[in-house]
Amino acid sequence: MKTGSPAMQLQHLLWLGLGLSLATLPHLARIPIWVSIMYVTLVAWRLSGPLLGWPLPNRPRRLLVLAQYTLAIAGLFAVLKTYGTLSGRDAGVALLVLLSGFKFLEARSERDYYIAVCLGFILVVTNFFYTQSIPTALYMALVVLVLTTCFVVMNDRNRGLGLLQRTRLAGVLLLQACPLMLALFILFPRVPGPLWGLPKDAHSGITGIDDAMTPGSISKLLQSDALAFRARFHGRVPEKGRFYWRGPVLTYNDGRQWSRDERLFFAPENKLTNLGEAITYTITLEPTNQRWLFALEMPTGTSDGRLINDYQILRHKRIRDRIRYDQVSWPDYRLNDESPRVLRAALQLPEGYHPRTIELARQWRDEGLGDRQIIDRTMRRFNRENFYYTPKPPLLEGDNIDQFLFETRRGFCEHYASAFVVLMRAAGIPARVVTGYLGATYNPVGDYYNIYQRDAHAWAEVWLQDRGWQRVDPTSAVSPLRVLEGIDRAAPEVGRAFGFEYGNHSLAVVIMRQFIDSWDNLNYQWSQWVLGYGPKRQKELMHYLGFEDIDWTGLTLGLVVAIGAILTVIAAWFFLRRPRDPEPARRLYDRFCRKLEKYGFCRLPFEGPLDFATRVCRRHPRLKHVIMCITDHYIAVRYGSDPGRLEDFRRQVERFDPGSIIKAG
């Protein structure tokens, strides 16, 4: 048997390789290809020795070490060159993957092995920088199990356990850690702040509504199945076709693109009159890396953000994590008494652009048309004069408004909204572009609505002297379907997955739909209760448990108490489950052995009483009499049929003092 040897054996290498590679696997698609290749090469290099029987020096050869160091430094520089930095999410992960490869390559001793396994756990954590979905969590749980099994494998020195038993032991270890993990998860003080934030570059590549709009900026979102946010209504639900989720309001036009006018970011100076009934709902917003929140028109103030004059809701910082907020909206409203500077801004047109459009508006005004008539005329024009609604409009090269209105006549919502607003402004009617989402997909399983990126939309608002701000959706003149039935119906050529054509109610589709809804609901609950468990949720839960206004010191105290309680329960369970040795003779004998232990005689666990006594007596013949006497009693009581000698045995053990006998000699 090669017991106790500190060197790693092939099975250790294979387990370690498996654990590290499983943790790295999802990264391979994210890191540069050369890092992946290097990692695989390093792992293969290390494994090639023992697997193919290539000689692997037990002590590292100098040349080999030199080659490894050179490679490592080269890798470091390559990462630096690729990312321009060594910190941050992407560069850090690439570096970590390389490091784990090198650690695996040089792993020889037991210590290396443990370090490499710990590196594996860190790799598991880094995966969550990219995705925190349920499949990822399940996969990572598996990886954690494998890595924990690596620990078991190294400590199973006699190879006494089979594959299943090792995995089961690791599983039991992890399950035992679960109560502690839950206590930490629930009670650890959640502080909103950078402590919990992801690395800065973790939010790149988020698609969504932008703070500026150019032709094509919304139609490109049409390709995205990504979730924008979820909404759950408490009571009243808006009617079909009125799911206008208000986002950035774009007032400024530079001739090419629309953007927000930050000079107008002040508290409302107008007057919102609510008619009818309010709608209350809760939104769970996916990270946007932007500052605005989405809400149904027209929103009122919210605790999570600041309402500004054009009824955008702005948060004090960018939304980098999924957030949840309650919102109240009034679908029937009047917005009057606008301040002059806002109206002035809503008439702005860039110098020297859109001459034909301006000419058309002037022509209409010359005909003596009023504001409403101009709006009607425009809508009629969109409706009757060969305008088409298409997600793939032709490219506009010159003056985009003029070209669209008079030549191509094919466009998406942003074309219609911006052309409409320019035409209104040219006619002297204050108008602005509103972007956001239109539509919602109901999930009957979880009773909530999903709003996807492909629901992105742009519409217009015009100011009428008597009515105040009024929503006009020019798209509805071209494609009423878009407003009433949603984007999937209006632009079927985009093609949704699984071919869910409307009207297809075959059993397979219904089952599939049901499955998709259930899975989506599971994700919703996951984001609500696991990922969304932040300071707010924690407070709510504590409130629910009866702890009002608990602060972080209280939470810390609770955490300590909870962990203490859990450990006590576990300890008590272990203590009670394995009843103390019922045999008093055995306990007395252990006491006897402990007394001898102080003088350097340690009874091996498999050493019988007679063997032990003989061994001790050989070293200290002086002790022979008393030790043999005690051993004799022990044998008689425990192995013989003479329990009556127990008391005698107890007295002898109590009196036993090897020190005095040894010293006396």
Place this chain on the structure above:
Amino acid sequence: MSQTSEALHPDKTADAIQTVIRRGNEVILGKEQALRLALTCLIARGHLLIEDLPGVGKTTLAHLLARILGLSFQRVQFTSDLLPADILGVSIYNRDDASFNFHPGPIFSQLILADEINRATPRTQSALLEAMEENQVTIEGETRSLPKPFFVIATQNPSHQVGTYPLPESQLDRFLMRIELGYPDKAAERELFMGEDRRSMISAMDAVLSPLQLLSLQKQAESIHVSGALLGYLEDLMAFSRESRLFVHGLSPRAGLAILQAAKAWALLHGRGQVLPEDLQSILPGVVGHRLVDVEDAATTPDRTARLLIENVPIP
């Protein structure tokens, strides 16, 4: 020398055993442990398999035991053309009284030495092994019981030697113990060279025990006390052999009984009234050596196999 034919008084047991061992040691030099194990095996009513290279004293040991214990002795040299009838016996027609007379084979002696058992065909091997198991033989429809005590000492060459039919595992199990003798040490070998011929020494010896006394020893061994603590230890050992992946199979319940039987006999041999963990450990190489197969090294020695088991199981 107590040459009595009546049952042995318990007080004299230790003396008698000491004498047996002392006399044995005079002939088989430097192999006290093997001798003790062999004696233990006989007292535990088990059959013994001795496996080793030719010429290390297997046959001499068997001879010696038969002589000291005063048993009727037959030796059968197993060869590839040996037939079952050569062991069991045959009926021969007698013209005088016009009937078949049964001529008992060597199996009807108290101790038979089956030399080089793995050279006979499996058919002949199993005739012997059946007799060992049943303590009786059925020949031509008539069941005849074998004498008491009845022992088989089989010797076997290591199976890697050519021209052998190795015993399958199920038949190895019929032997309570398998022991190896090994080469003697230098001093013992020198004494062997200097001393007189072992064969004539044995034939000049007197029996130390009578068969009746041996039977009474067997009875005494059975009544040796086994405590719950010791059974717990045995259970732990068995459980480890089954649960760990060190061995191809675990120990069977029959193997457990064999361990217990042998440990009791060993305790008796050492003058104890109860079985100690040490007794169990001492007989373990003999009892489990042919029952456990090491996963990593099938050709390991019985001692190593036993140590693997012992050192992994703490005494409760």
